[in-house]
Amino acid sequence: MAQLVVPRERARRFAPWSVVGWLTILLMGLTMFGAFIYAPTDRFQGIAQRIFYIHVPSAWLAYLAVFVVFIASILYLVRRSGFWDRVALSSAELGVVFTTLALVTGSLWGRQVWGAWWVWDARLTTTLVLWLIYVGYLMLRSTMGDSPRTARFAAIVGIIGFIDVPIIHQSVNWWRTQHPTPIVVTPGENPALPPSMLLVLIVAVIAFSALYFWLLNARYRLETQRERIAELRRELQGAADV
Amino acid sequence: MIAKAALILEKDLRTELRAKDILTAMAYFSLLVLIIFNFAIDLREVSVDAVAPGILWVSFAFAGVLGLNRTFVREQERNAIEGLMLCPVDRSAIYLGKFIGNVLFMLIVEALTVPLFILLFNLSAVGFGLVPALMLGTIGFASIGTLFAALAVNTRTREVMLPVLLFPVLVPIVIAAVKATGFAIGTISPDLAIPWLNLMIVFDLVFVVVSYLIFGYVLEE
Amino acid sequence: MAIGQVARGDAEAAVRPPAIEVRGLRKEIGGRPILRGLDLLVQMGETVVIFGPNGAGKTTLLRILATLARPSGGLVRVAGANLAEVGPAIRRWIGILAHQTYLYDDLTAEENLRFYGRMFDVPDLDSRIETVLEQVGLRDRRHDRVRIFSRGMQQRLALARAILHRPRLLLLDEPESGLDPAAAAGLRSTLAAVEQPDRAVLLTSHSLDLGLELATRVVLLVAGQIVLDTPREAIDRATLERIYAGAVAGGRR
Numbered sequence: 001m002a003q004l005v006v007p008r009e010r011a012r013r014f015a016p017w018s019v020v021g022w023l024t025i026l027l028m029g030l031t032m033f034g035a036f037i038y039a040p041t042d043r044f045q046g047i048a049q050r051i052f053y054i055h056v057p058s059a060w061l062a063y064l065a066v067f068v069v070f071i072a073s074i075l076y077l078v079r080r081s082g083f084w085d086r087v088a089l090s091s092a093e094l095g096v097v098f099t100t101l102a103l104v105t106g107s108l109w110g111r112q113v114w115g116a117w118w119v120w121d122a123r124l125t126t127t128l129v130l131w132l133i134y135v136g137y138l139m140l141r142s143t144m145g146d147s148p149r150t151a152r153f154a155a156i157v158g159i160i161g162f163i164d165v166p167i168i169h170q171s172v173n174w175w176r177t178q179h180p181t182p183i184v185v186t187p188g189e190n191p192a193l194p195p196s197m198l199l200v201l202i203v204a205v206i207a208f209s210a211l212y213f214w215l216l217n218a219r220y221r222l223e224t225q226r227e228r229i230a231e232l233r234r235e236l237q238g239a240a241d242v
Numbered sequence: 243m244i245a246k247a248a249l250i251l252e253k254d255l256r257t258e259l260r261a262k263d264i265l266t267a268m269a270y271f272s273l274l275v276l277i278i279f280n281f282a283i284d285l286r287e288v289s290v291d292a293v294a295p296g297i298l299w300v301s302f303a304f305a306g307v308l309g310l311n312r313t314f315v316r317e318q319e320r321n322a323i324e325g326l327m328l329c330p331v332d333r334s335a336i337y338l339g340k341f342i343g344n345v346l347f348m349l350i351v352e353a354l355t356v357p358l359f360i361l362l363f364n365l366s367a368v369g370f371g372l373v374p375a376l377m378l379g380t381i382g383f384a385s386i387g388t389l390f391a392a393l394a395v396n397t398r399t400r401e402v403m404l405p406v407l408l409f410p411v412l413v414p415i416v417i418a419a420v421k422a423t424g425f426a427i428g429t430i431s432p433d434l435a436i437p438w439l440n441l442m443i444v445f446d447l448v449f450v451v452v453s454y455l456i457f458g459y460v461l462e463e
Numbered sequence: 464m465a466i467g468q469v470a471r472g473d474a475e476a477a478v479r480p481p482a483i484e485v486r487g488l489r490k491e492i493g494g495r496p497i498l499r500g501l502d503l504l505v506q507m508g509e510t511v512v513i514f515g516p517n518g519a520g521k522t523t524l525l526r527i528l529a530t531l532a533r534p535s536g537g538l539v540r541v542a543g544a545n546l547a548e549v550g551p552a553i554r555r556w557i558g559i560l561a562h563q564t565y566l567y568d569d570l571t572a573e574e575n576l577r578f579y580g581r582m583f584d585v586p587d588l589d590s591r592i593e594t595v596l597e598q599v600g601l602r603d604r605r606h607d608r609v610r611i612f613s614r615g616m617q618q619r620l621a622l623a624r625a626i627l628h629r630p631r632l633l634l635l636d637e638p639e640s641g642l643d644p645a646a647a648a649g650l651r652s653t654l655a656a657v658e659q660p661d662r663a664v665l666l667t668s669h670s671l672d673l674g675l676e677l678a679t680r681v682v683l684l685v686a687g688q689i690v691l692d693t694p695r696e697a698i699d700r701a702t703l704e705r706i707y708a709g710a711v712a713g714g715r716r
Contacts, residue, residue: 064260079460132410139406143397147493152459157407159388163452164411167445171414175421194277231494246582253578254565260608297594316567325565326625328529328552329582462533 022215027207034200048112051105053200057208059102059127065095065210066134066162073158076151084228085151088158090219092137094212099131122173129168133161146230243338246331250339251346254313258347258364264312264326268351272305276359279333292365298359299379299416302352306383307405313340320393323461331334333458337388343448344384344391352376371426371435378442379419386411392460416447431454482632482663483528486527490523490687497523499687500523500537505680507631510664512674514703515684516711518588520668522562524684528665529559541632555583558639564621570612572601572620575609576627583628595623599653608621615646619653624658635666639673651676652704675700685710 035053042049074089075081089169107117118124137157145152193201258264279297317323326336356376360368387408394404418438425435478603483505490498498520505511515521526532527539530546530553539546542556566575573592580588596602599619609617618638626633638654651673658664668674674681681698683691683706690710 105369129410129413133407136406140397140403143399143403149396149462152462153396156389156393156456157285159456160389160411160452163448166416167448169413171417171441171445174437175417227494234495249578249581253570256574257567257569291568320566321561321563322565322567324531324561324563326582327531327578328554328557328559328565330551330584331580332551450652 017214018219020217022209024210024214025205026209026211027037027203031200031204031207034151034203039197039200040194045113048109051109052197053204055102055105055109056201057204058098058105058206061208061212062095062099062127062130063103063165064209065091065098066158066165068216069095069137069158070162073155076155077159080148082151085155085226086220086223087140087216088154088215090223092134092154092158093219095129096134096138096213099127103128103131108144120172120176122169122176125172126165126169129166129172130161133157133164137161146227243332243335246329246335247338247342249301250326250336251343254316254339254343255346257316264309264316265347265350267312268305268347269354270354273358275301275304276355276362280362285363288385290365291424291427294359294363294365294427295420295440297363298356298363298423299420300348301355301359302380303350303412303416305351305355305384306308306344306348306387307408309342309351310384310387310408311395311401311404313344313347314391315394315400324390333461334454336461337392337454337457340392341384341388341453344388345380348380348384352380357430365427365434369426371439372423374439375419375422375426375435375442378439378446379415379422380420381446382415382442382449383412385446385453389453389457389460392457414445415442479507480540481505482509482542483665484538484540485524485528486538488524488539489526489535490520490527490532491535492523494654497533497687498527499590501684501687501689503682503689503692505663505665507663508578509680510658510678511682513665513667513679513680513684514669514671514674514707515667518686519684520687521684522636525559525561525636525665527682528632529557529561529634530554531559555628556631556647557634558625558628558632559634560618560625561636562623562640562654564609564615564617565624566609566621570607571606571608572596572623574611575620576624579624580627587630591627591629595627595657598626598656599623600649613646615642615649615684618636618642618646618650622650622653622657631662633662633664635664637667639668639670647673671700671703675703683707683710 035050039050039053068091072091076084076088091189098099106127110119111117120209135154140157141150143153144153160211182211276297279293279300283293283297314323318328327333356372387404388405390411391404393416394400394407397403419442422435422438422442425438475522481504483503485501485503485618488501488503489496501524513521513524521534526615527534527546528541530551539551544553544556546553560563566708567578570578573596576592577588580592585591596605597684599622601616601620601623604612607680609620612620618641622635622638622677626636635654638650642650647670654677664677666677676693678695679690680694683703691706
């Protein structure tokens with residue numbers, strides 16, 4: 001019965017997160033304004049270049065998310081607390097979402113600028129393999145259901161997956177550079193980014209990072225509640241069984 | 243610890259010598275993949291040397307996944323894996339024994355498949371560079387493969403789960419192994435294979451050490 | 464809920480550490496409490512039988528004692544060593560006969576024993592294998608593959624595997640399960656044959672006959688709690704049956 005009284009206390013505890021939420025909305029608005037109105041149109045790529053302000057922050061978040069999975073996985077194996085497991089799961093899901101977003105926006109942009117939906121260059125290939133690894137991670141979790149073993153196995157995959165990222169990048173890099181590939185300007189590698197574009201990019205990266213942490217917290221809370229419901233359901237069932 | 247790993251290896255080899263089902267299935271499967279590729283790619287139009295290394299490694303990868311799964315299924319039949327966990331040895335000894343066993347199984351299958359492959363695909367020149375390429379590639383494959391197989395065997399959909407987890411992680415090994423094999427088969431100077439072999443040595447070391455350290459976490463409870 | 468008296472084996476305050484010392488042991492699996500604060504002290508030489516309905520936590524307790532599962536809380540010592548602190552060497556002291564046999568179907572009886580014996584560094588392995596095969600009555604089947612063994616023979620060989628390294632603590636998890644009456648009788652005489660004074664045995668059972676025949680002490684575990692702990696001679700079958708039924712009904716509220 002005691003659980004029913006909690007909401008007020010809970011509301012106070014989550015207050016800082018609603019600040020993050022509002023901040024995210026504000027920053028996102030700023031990013032949109034910057035990307036579509038403030039930033040100048042690229043001389044060579046035209047209007048298509050504006051996808052850059054979505055694409056680069058998404059890619060950045062993809063890697064941030066799997067880094068968080070990596071750290072949370074290690075901490076889970078050391079501490080064995082459900083907290084770190086839920087953080088890892090939440091971050092892995094966000095990782096897959098933002099990797100997908102980065103791949104899709106990159107592909108659209110590539111079509112406009114390079115004339116090809118896909119190029120097997122090191123960065124793209126690494127991101128694609130990353131996507132595969134973390135989709136596998138989520139598949140593993142969903143086939144195994146809730147258990148400490150699931151958390152442990154997922155942590156192992158989360159650690160191996162992250163360690164693998166630089167190795168994949170290195171091998172794909174060599175694989176392609178040894179071939180005479182057409183030299184393309186990969187997104188983000190433009191050394192002379194005008195200050196106004198750089199400013200919008202920085203705002204966009206901060207906005208997306210805020211979005212990430214806000215979503216991470218929301219997903220974490222959802223997972224906590226889901227586990228609590230499963231627990232209550234088990235208790236009810238147990239009571240009904242005997 | 244090495245002695246205990248050797249005991250586990252000896253036990254696995256003895257069991258396989260008697261049952262023979264794992265090696266037979268692996269060799270058959272690997273041959274099957276070669277033959278299917280023969281239909282998939284018209285060799286009158288495509289240069290054999292260019293596609294051969296890829297075909298070879300696809301065949302090894304599928305046969306390898308099959309073998310990795312089976313060696314752990316065997317431990318699960320009477321829950322013997324728990325019997326191993328009850329022995330007064332570190333979990334890493336179990337990893338080492340299983341890992342070396344898996345490498346050996348794969349190498350045996352490769353030794354059977356490669357001559358048939360040369361025969362079926364009418365390969366002209368095959369250099370000795372093939373031996374280190376196969377060895378290093380196989381070690382890399384089995385290193386994470388053994389770790390993930392121990393994990394996947396505990397899931398409902400183990401036959402699916404192992405390749406799902408393993409193949410993306412093994413992309414670097416596949417790339418390097420295909421390249422190094424290509425230089426041993428093709429007409430290009432074999433010296434070019436050396437950076438790839440070196441790269442594989444580094445990968446293998448990283449993968450074996452990480453898997454060895456982390457394996458204890460698979461076998462708990 | 465406390466039914467019956469709780470007798471502790473404090474009488475023989477031994478100089479040696481007790482075979483099992485469990486204090487406040489808790490275990491949760493997936494957030495569900497399985498063991499809710501157990502205290503248990505077993506001295507060397509005792510044979511303790513744990514009765515209890517399915518799901519009472521008997522197997523979980525044995526798995527924790529065998530180092531196969533980690534406790535969620537509380538202290539567990541085997542032969543004086545805290546399981547949370549010692550390395551794999553403690554497993555030399557422990558033998559377990561679990562629900563599954565841990566045997567390799569494609570190896571012969573002797574090969575199975577030889578493999579486990581070498582994993583445990585058993586001295587005089589040849590003669591030791593000879594002895595245990597004799598004890599479980601499988602000497603003339605030693606060169607047969609386990610695959611063709613009957614369930615009863617497999618169970619006996621699994622027992623041989625469990626005692627091969629002369630464990631000081633022998634854990635038997637429902638040793639008679641899955642056996643027909645004849646095989647169960649065979650197993651019972653085998654268990655009696657492998658009795659050793661300098662060893663503690665902890666067995667779980669659903670069979671009152673088997674438990675009461677072998678045990679020197681009777682423990683009743685219901686819903687993760689010990690509700691009865693008494694010397695064998697202090698209780699008769701009828702009383703035990705009554706308490707068991709009452710505790711199980713009480714445990715269900």
